Amino acid sequence: GGKLFLQSHGYWEVVQRTLNGSQFYTYSVCNVGEREQDNWLRTTFIQRRPAASRVFVELQFIVRDCNSFGDSSVTCKETFNLFTSESDADVGTTFRKGQFKKVATIAPDEITSKNELHINTETRVVENLSRKGFYLAFQDIGACVALLSARVYYKTCPATVKSLASFPETVAGGENQALREVSGVCMDNAISEELPRIYCTVDGEWVVPVGQCQCKSGYEEVKDACQECQAGFFKAAASGDKCEPCPANTQKLNSGALVCPCMDGFYRAPTDPPTGPCSGLPSAPRDLVATTTQLSTGKLLLSWQPPEDTGGRSDITYSIECQRCEGVVCQSCGEKIRYEPASTGLTDTKVSVSELDAHLNYTFTVEAHSGVSLFASQITSMRLVERTSTSLSLSWDVFPRPRVQSRPIRYELTYRKKVRRIYEADITVLAMLQERAHATSxxxxxxxxxxxxxxxxxxxxxxxxxxxxxxxxxQGPEDTYFSSSEQLKPLKTYVDPHTYEDPNTAVLKFATEIHPSHITKQKVIGAGEFGEVYRGILKVPGRKEVAVAIKTLKPGYSEKQRQDFLSEASIMGQFSHQNIIRLEGVVTKFKHAMIVTEYMENGALDRYLRDHDGEFASFQLVGMLRGIAAGMKYLSDMSYVHRDLAARNILVNNTLECKVSDFGLSRVLEDDPEGTYTTSGGKIPIRWTAPEAIAYRKFTSASDVWSFGIVMWEVMAFGERPYWDMSNHEVMKAINEAFRLPAPMDCPSAVYQLMLQCWLQDRSKRPRFGDIVNLLDKLLRSPDSLKTIADFDPRVSIRLPSTSGSDGSPFRSVSEWLESIKMSQYSENFTCAGVVTMDQVLQMKNEDIKNIGVRLPGHLKRIAYSILGLKDQTSTLSVFAV
Missing domain, CATH: 1.20.5 (Single alpha-helices involved in coiled-coils or other helix-helix interfaces)
Incomplete structure (x- = not known):
């Protein structure tokens, strides 16, 4: 920032002060006795970094209590104003008020009295800067103010490395660019199919990385860098995996290996992965014996023992070769001889041979094979040597040449005729290292x-x-039903208790004080942010005894915690609606502060729905939603934003009436054209919050509508967790890529279409709560409109994780499957019914599920849909396996 200088016609002056033994200078003004004060103090020119369109101004100042000035307190003020003016050049001492626009009114949190000095720190944001620099100015209109310091800064996302991608330091964007997209560069020896990107928020935080770099083959990730695989290790492809040790019977190469080739005398079968171990060839079968069974019919039995050395493989098969000899002339036995069960591909060590001719000599050879017996060298080139009308002469090269000289190399040539009038041949040559083996490819x-x-x-x-x-x-037919923003403009009737200098004043104004003797605590029913919550009885003289919920403030609280605790009562006390939790009163004048509200017998809506999964019809669920929407319409008509609307913050009484509660995160709308509330702190419930509120913490009734859409999904899904087990970053990324939650099981189409309207990216196009109430009323008046069910796909794995285990493989047990769909309570039912394998589960029908004791409609549907999903995936996998 720049240095401050004193404007000649004002009353600001430099004053030396001493605080805690240290001397410092302040700019001070204190003309509280004079009317119509207009004193200005301006900074020197502050140059702006081109990318910094949003800067923060942190002020430290002291404000005197007006009550300490006696009669002068009538004209005394306790606030001053912050202004800014942009410029492309330093204008020196030239000063015109008209060039400045107001940023904010600055009010102290603590006022300095005669006996106690309080230094306040306030930070304000200056948005949408576009010129080369700017000035700040401070206007006094009759306060006693001392300005200690003014710090001007902007926020950046620091240079970082994420997922092996390097991202440069980036200046955070402003309101018009809440998420600034930044492209990254892969680290050395890393590659990426998709350009790595990440977003810089207005608060200088990196969020939602998109795409990632992976170490290329021969390299692995070590501390944000790619390092060569060590000698004896390899990595075959670009991935996030670590280098693996070379498998058995392979050569251990130097560092950076992509694969480990087989050692001499060892091979990989064509079906073996190139990264797997290598195998040796099997030795010959042992103890071949021929036993005559029916000599008159020419039938005998051949049997043998398996080879002593299988080469480390289990895929051993056998084949039989036969030669018959007449005198000294021998030839193949041909097809006349019959083998039972076959002459090739045998897995058993015996075969029956029949149809032998008498008076002939037969020689039988049994050969052992394994996957590497068909070891195929690569035919690297093939050449036509000579061609006649009836013959072809071919030659080819082989690489690598097999090194085992004791076994002959045999080449098999296959051809097929093309479907044309002129015959042409496609010729394939397969080189096989074998023990007198034969196979067809x-x-x-x-x-x-x-x-x-x-x-x-x-x-x-x-x-x-x-x-x-x-x-x-x-778009559905309801789209034209929604009104425009011009048609619905709420009247601002709500008063923010935070605007009161003394929070106790707000509590006394909006809440009734209750004497502790009128309250009887009965049982702890939960824990709030500030202490335990009790069920109890409120008995005020002259009034009927009522059941109540009692929020307590835990011992050892600070004064600020007490004020924050009671501020919720100051908010609730202003509301009077059947779908808003009713405040009975507060206890503030005694040691233990309490907030007393009406008692809701069925507790939080999300837990209640989970406990009664499937027990309510769509008509009843829509009725619950109508009540919640009515409560939210009442709040929005008062220009009030809830900020934490979720099923966990909706309470249900014994008549299934739903009421909005928990106003801990809630805030009032500011009186500006957009009707928004902006803050730079606090936690945000990501799964329920609109994108614009996540991006730059701008909350409106439209962002509450987004949250209401999530509540609709929770209700129709009987308390399912929104976005299931996805992380917050995954949720943000998915929403940014236009993903929306799929329709819950058995959800009416009209209800799901309303959810999608609530989740429109453009907040101005979302329905208002008044529109939502009218539409839900329309559906409830026409129950037939709820009969059309939205499409539901049980194969969406994140919706119903019933198609495979946590590692993506098929379920190993019935109990594992039931646990994945949260139906573990039926494990014993399945066991007692003898359903103990997943194959048996796949054969079950709805009647079978009922017969083993699953009676609740919701549970019955969940299990049935899960089985349907399993069947669908089984058929899908069979297509892949063709």
Whole structure:
């Protein structure tokens, strides 16, 4: 910031003061006895960093109590004003009031009396700066003020590395750019499919990283950097995984290895992963024996023992070769001989041979095979050497050449005719290292089938995604029902208790004082922010005894905690509506402060719905929502913003009437054209809060409407947690990418369409609470309108995690599956009914579920939909496996 200087025609002056033994200078003015004061103090020119459109002004000052001036207190003020003026150049001592616009009225938290000095610190925001610099000015209109310091600063998101992407220091944006998108650069030896991005908030915090860098193959992440894999380790692809030790029977290369090749004499089968261990070849089968069973029919039994060395593999199979000899001439036995069960692909160590001719010599050879017996060297090139009308002569290169010389190399050539009038041949050569082994490859036909299946799946996924996106953007018939902002302008009748200099004054004005002897505590029913909550009885003389809830202030509180505790009563005391929790009174004049409200027998709405899952029809749930909306309409008509609307803050009585409660986070709307409240502190309930309130803490009745949409979802989902187990950052990222919660199970389409209207990104297009009440009334008057059910997809894994276990694999047990859908209480029912495997679960129908003791409609639906989801995923997986 710049240095302050004194304007010649004003009454501000430099005064030297002593505080705690130290001397310091202040700019002071104290003309409380004179009327119509207009004293100005202006800073020198403050240059602005181009990207800093939003700056903070922190002031330290002292204000004298007007009551200490006797008769002069009539004209005395206890506030002063902050102004700003932008300029592209320093204008020197030229000063014109008309160039300045007001930023804020500055009022002290603590006033200095004759006997006690209080230094106040206040921070204000100057928005939308665009020129090269600016001035600050302070206007006194009749106060006794001493200005100690003025600090001007802006906020930045510091340079950082996240997910191996480097992001530079970034100046935080302002109201018009609440989230400033910043692109990152991958660290050395890291790559990213999507450009890494992150957002800088107005408070100088990084949020919602999008995309990430991953160490490329041969490198792993070590302390925000990519480091080469050590010798004897490898990493085959770019990923977030660590380098792995080279598997068994592989060569341990130097650092930075992508794969570990097989050692001499060891191989990988075509189906083995290139990152897996290598295997040796099996030895020959042992103890081959031929036993004649029916000599007259030419039938015998061949049996043998497995090879002594399997090469470390379990996929051992056997094949039989036969030769018959007449004299010295031997030839293949051909197809005349029959083998039971087969001559190739045998897993058992015996085979029956029949149809043998008499008086001939037969030689049988049994060969052992494994996955690496078909070890295929790469045919790197193939050449036509010679061609005639009836023959082709071919040659090819092989790499790498097999090093085991004791076993012959055999090449198999296959061809197929193309479907044309002129015959052409596609020729494939497969080189096989074998123990006199033979096999046929069908790789080409399998790949064609698999490719067709994958193409089909991709087309279906794209179709479903487009259909889902269209369902979100499609407008329903209710859209034209919502009124515009010009039609509904609330009258401001609510008074913020924080504007009172003495908070006790607000409590006495809006709440009735109760004597502690009229209150009887019965039982602890919960814990609030400030202390325990009791159920009790209120018996005031002359009035009927009533059940009440009693909030208490825990011992050892500070005065500020006491004021914050009682401020909720100052807020509640101003409301009178059947859907707003009723304040009975407060205890403030005795040692233990208390807030007494009406007692709601069924407690918080979210817990109540979870305990009664499926027990209410849609008509009843919509009736509950109508009551909540009516309460919120009443609050919004008073220009009041709740800021923490959620099912946990709705209370339910024994007649199922819902009432809005918990005004701890609530604040009144400021009297400005936008009708907003902005603050730079405090916690925000992310899952219930509108995007604009998360981004720059701007709360309006429109942001309460967003929260009401989440409450609607909670109610229709019987207390399900919004966004399930997603983290807050994942929720923010999803909403930023236009994701909206899917329709709950059995939710009426009209109700879900209203939720989507509440979640519109543009807050001006969301319905008002008056519109919501009218629409819900319309639905309740026409129950048939609730019969059309919104689409529900049980395969949305985050909605109902019933398709696989926590690691993505199929459920290993019935109890694990039941736990994932929060139905563990039925584990014993399934066991007693003999349903102990997931295959048995998949065969169950609705009647079977009822018969094992699941009676509640909501629980029955949850289990049935989960089984449907399991079946859908099973069929989907079978398509992938083709």
């Amino acid at each position: 069908k790789f080409i036909s399998c790949a064609a089938v698999g490719g067709a299946a994958m193409l089909f799946i991709v087309v279906m996924v794209l179709f479903l995604r487009r259909r889902k996106r269209n369902s979100h953007t499609r």
